[in-house]
Amino acid sequence: MLSVDRHGPGSMQYTQSNDMRRIDIGTARRVLSAHLLPHNMYHVSSNNDHQSIAIEHRDLDQISFNRVIYDERIKVESPQFRNFNTLMIIRSGEVSARHGAASFSAKAGDVVLFSGKARSIFEFSAEFEQMTLKIPTSIIDAVAGNHNFSAHLRPGVLRCDTNPLLQAIESIYASIGQPNDIYRSRVVRKEAERLIAAMVIAACGDAGQPAEASDFPPSLVRACAFIERNLGGEVSIEDLCRVASISASGLNYIFKRYLGFSPLRYLALCRLEAANEMILRYPARQITEIALDCGFLHLSRFSGLYAKRFGELPSQTRNRALGALYRPN
Structure with missing residues (x-):
């Protein structure tokens, strides 16, 4: 039987009996509920092929955050990390991995990033513990563009301090796990996801800090300012080229180079963010009016995007915002 006991912050002790086919789920649950997150935020599972305890957080819609503990050396082949950035924080033990054509090893204290379409093969040491944060690249890209972050997250072993990041993430999950229904709303969970993505970019991105406005070419600054002023009107590539005094190919290059999006994709994201903000702020308004104000002429297309x-x-966001507004204290 494998049991887990916590001895001080960040440390665990592993003990085994002759029965290697079972996990003391009760012990794990008691310890983890006391020291990690509320019971409904995780599940504990076992696999007879190897001994492990997995605590997976379920409440966010697209971001998963889990802790896995192995008590014997195993080899795992992972499917493709398609459309995801996966951050593996090594808490104890060692891991060797092959991610596409790249090979590397990591030890306790290291942070490993996997992304793209490559298949990965891991070999974990005995008494290995990891925490894994899996974030869709779409969230990373959107947050980076909206907040002017340099979001170049390259696969491999990263050199960054994840302790503040982990503390903040656990605090977010703990808040969402509170009994107040507002913390369980999809709107709040979406905001939490974007906050987590921003913290990952700040902790593990190349620059690690928001880019200053002066870091951007003046042509890009002018184009972005024009977009912000005209979210409800017609904005064409020709308009942006004229404002930025740049060719269409040059415009596309600077947007993708500094923001990670094409100009029209960035425009659409800005409009969607504006619509989301307006629905949350003015839930009594009609969705159609908000869509038109944000430059969307076709309601069905707006709803799909x-x-x-x-x-x-959009109607679900509106209903949740109305519910939070009129819920008695």
């Missing part, structure tokens, strides 16, 4: 961006329909 909105659902893809935020994980719910």
Whole structure:
């Protein structure tokens, strides 16, 4: 039987009996509920092929955050990390991995990033503990563009301090786990996801800090300012080229180089973010009016893009915002 006991912050002790086919789930649950997060935020599972305890956080819609503990050396082949950035924080033990054509090893205290379409093969040491944060690249890109971050997250072993990041993430999950229904709303979870993505970029991105406005070419600054002033009107590539005094190919290059999006994709994201903010701030307004104010002429197309961006329909965001507004204290 494998049991887990916590001895001070960040440390665990592993003990085994002759029965290697079982895990003391009760012990794990008691310890983890006391020291990690509320019970409904995780599940404990076992696999007879190897001994492990997995605590997976379920409450966020697109970001998963889990802790896995192995008590014997194993080899795992992972499927493709398609459309995800996966951050593995090594808490104890060692891991050797092959991610596409790259090979590397990591030890306790290291942070490993996997991304793209490559298949990965891991070999974990005995008494290995990891925490894994899996974030869709769409969230990383959107947050980076909206907040002017340098979001170049390259696969491999990263050199960054993740302790503040982990503390902040656990605090977010703990807040969402509170009994107040507002913390369980999809709107709040979406905001939490974007906050987590911003913290990952700040902790592990190349620059690690928001880019200053002076870091951007003047042509890009002018184009972005024009977009912000005209979210409700017609904005064409020709308009942006004229304002930025740059060719269409040059415009596309600077947007992708500094923001990670094409100009029209950035325009659409700005409009969606503006619509989301207006729905949350003025839930009594009609969705159609807000869509038109933000430059969307076709409600069905707006609803589809909105659902893809935020994980719910505009009407669902509105209903949740209204519920939070009129819920008695």
